[in-house]
Amino acid sequence: MNVNARLRELYPDSEELFDIVLMTNNHAQVGVRLINSINYYDLTIERFCMTGGESPIGYLKAYMTNLYLSKDSKKVQEAIEEGIAAATMFPCDSENELSDTQLRVAFDGDAVLFSDESEIIVKKHGLDTFFRHEKEFENKPLAQGPLKCFLETLGKLQRKFYTKNQRISCPIRTYLVTARSAASAGARVLKTLRSWGLEVDEALFLAGAPKGPLLQKIKPHIFFDDQMFHIEGAQELGTIAAHVPYGIGQKYHKGKHIDTSDTEKNEKI
Amino acid sequence: MNKPLMKEMHTFGEQETSNQSSPSKKPTPPKPQNAITIAVSSRALFNMDREQDIYEQQGMEDYLKYQIQHEIEPFAPGPAFPFIKAVEAVNIRLRELYPDSEELFDVVLMTSNHAHVGLRLINSINHYQLFIERFCMTGGNSLIGYLKAYHANLYLSADSMKVREAIEEGIAAATVFSPGKITCCELSETQLRVAFDGDAVLFSDESEIIYKAHGLDKFYEHEKAHENKPLDHGPLKGFLEALGKLQQKFYAKGQRLDCPIRTYLVTARSAASSGTRALKTLRSWGLETDEALFLAGAPKGPMLEKIRPHIFFDDQMFHVKGAAELGTVAAHVPYGIAQKSQSKTARDVKKDMPE
Numbered sequence: 195m196n197v198n199a200r201l202r203e204l205y206p207d208s209e210e211l212f213d214i215v216l217m218t219n220n221h222a223q224v225g226v227r228l229i230n231s232i233n234y235y236d237l238t239i240e241r242f243c244m245t246g247g248e249s250p251i252g253y254l255k256a257y258m259t260n261l262y263l264s265k266d267s268k269k270v271q272e273a274i275e276e277g278i279a280a281a282t283m284f285p286c287d288s289e290n291e292l293s294d295t296q297l298r299v300a301f302d303g304d305a306v307l308f309s310d311e312s313e314i315i316v317k318k319h320g321l322d323t324f325f326r327h328e329k330e331f332e333n334k335p336l337a338q339g340p341l342k343c344f345l346e347t348l349g350k351l352q353r354k355f356y357t358k359n360q361r362i363s364c365p366i367r368t369y370l371v372t373a374r375s376a377a378s379a380g381a382r383v384l385k386t387l388r389s390w391g392l393e394v395d396e397a398l399f400l401a402g403a404p405k406g407p408l409l410q411k412i413k414p415h416i417f418f419d420d421q422m423f424h425i426e427g428a429q430e431l432g433t434i435a436a437h438v439p440y441g442i443g444q445k446y447h448k449g450k451h452i453d454t455s456d457t458e459k460n461e462k463i
Numbered sequence: 464m465n466k467p468l469m470k471e472m473h474t475f476g477e478q479e480t481s482n483q484s485s486p487s488k489k490p491t492p493p494k495p496q497n498a499i500t501i502a503v504s505s506r507a508l509f510n511m512d513r514e515q516d517i518y519e520q521q522g523m524e525d526y527l528k529y530q531i532q533h534e535i536e537p538f539a540p541g542p543a544f545p546f547i548k549a550v551e552a553v554n555i556r557l558r559e560l561y562p563d564s565e566e567l568f569d570v571v572l573m574t575s576n577h578a579h580v581g582l583r584l585i586n587s588i589n590h591y592q593l594f595i596e597r598f599c600m601t602g603g604n605s606l607i608g609y610l611k612a613y614h615a616n617l618y619l620s621a622d623s624m625k626v627r628e629a630i631e632e633g634i635a636a637a638t639v640f641s642p643g644k645i646t647c648c649e650l651s652e653t654q655l656r657v658a659f660d661g662d663a664v665l666f667s668d669e670s671e672i673i674y675k676a677h678g679l680d681k682f683y684e685h686e687k688a689h690e691n692k693p694l695d696h697g698p699l700k701g702f703l704e705a706l707g708k709l710q711q712k713f714y715a716k717g718q719r720l721d722c723p724i725r726t727y728l729v730t731a732r733s734a735a736s737s738g739t740r741a742l743k744t745l746r747s748w749g750l751e752t753d754e755a756l757f758l759a760g761a762p763k764g765p766m767l768e769k770i771r772p773h774i775f776f777d778d779q780m781f782h783v784k785g786a787a788e789l790g791t792v793a794a795h796v797p798y799g800i801a802q803k804s805q806s807k808t809a810r811d812v813k814k815d816m817p818e
Contacts, residue, residue: 325489362603375596376572376581377588378489384581396604397578401492401596403613408599411608 195238197297197365201351204358210351215241215257217250254278261344263436271439279344281418281436284425290413290432296365298414299348301394303372303383305420307345309337310441317442328379335386340440341418342390349392369412370394373424375401406431420444490558492596497565499616499705502573503547505584506621507639509538527579534583537590542639542792543619546773549655551594553723557709560716566709571597571613573606575625610634617702619794627797635702637776637794642787649771654723656772657706659752661730661741663778665703667695668799670737675800686737693744698798699776700748707750727770728752731782733759764789778802
């Protein structure tokens, strides 16, 4: 919302802003309390869909939703399957202090920004084949992942600040935090982003080091990853993490193949 | 933990213990908390002088454009390059002796460059077959947080401002300078040699303060009087300690004579008048250096030329320059009282180029 305030300053007539919609399958009875809470925190959420138990997917599409956040992993899964960028929120016990002037969004690479094609190779054939494969196909862009478009929209808004000479104080900052190894597998990632005309402000290649400590330093408002292992690692050190239930990573947990039936939480958001 | 019957699959990025026989098996980088992490900046590792000029004279956009246009051209080696190569050679020996241990060097590229330059850096690293898999490209932001997150044991950079920030945050850091003559080819490829100044590098600057405030004689008196009181530690004591730990691993396997790490103390102190306290301090810390040279004020340059260290740490630019003139890769540690009395030359003041 702070970003919106900055955008309105620079472009008073533009409609290219963030629009937040409350999408809940709560019953309309809960609406009043929700409205009161929203006003209490001075949030600007004027659009509501209270579906009273029905699926929100249709409405998500009608609103041309760029990103759907929910605590209910089933709904998130449904949304992903319908091609909508979505993630399951996992709050943490002790949050790091977050900036209130700069929106920081951190993304995992494979199966979040990019498709899971390379991850499939790691799982089936191991790291070495993966490195060889990535080197061979260095110049062939990876297919896109579920959150690529959201990065794209963030980039579009960022450019609006750059054209008004506000690159250094841009209130949006994006981070790539990937377990990939830079020299062995990093080139393809950077080339893919470039071929899409996208960029991230900071790129961290971890070569398998834990993501938690670095995220703790970045202090993103949200961090998207497809693997629960990394989500948990982030949470433990105070980062708000969101799980993107996409790709082959869903069938594995900490390297072990798991049953395909999800454990679902039937919470109302 | 019971393993599944089928072949163990690995999560992306977890430690690899593949039992596949693949022709060129790349070793996995160790976990940061187990390893000796050396963070190096792109300008310390590679020579980016021409690119720096473009950045300073023509600005960021032209700089980025240039980098992208020359992406497939690897950079020439920079001042820290031989050091990093030697560090990797030590890792190879360590892996031979201790194949399952994670107590290794881990080199991280820590740069405030933008991700656009990443490809050229990756291509250069692969060209020289360096093993640098961890990158932090901060696009202009401060690196300090990441240095701490990686538990960096040493940070080498060409940017003195960043180094100063790191030292203030308690991270061992030094500004590397290119030697006057090219000596990369004369440095050992099988033995990592690291030379340290004493005061304000391994030790605190307490004695240097006395020397500067009251002169040499008072300094000698003081050192003799406090001979048995260990000096406080300086910014690079931790790094010497880390090197010592790795050296012990070679000694334990009977390889003291051909240990691939060798450390040197090169101090302007006078041995008889003030050397004892330095040696006793090291002993009290359980540390040692392989060689100790007390120069009593003689210039360090010629000695270092003989030692041929991959890097030499000193807190005084006077010594750093002297060393560089005679071909030693010297690194300035901006700590202690000596910083206040140094005149800044054009080389010290580096513009805030992303590096």
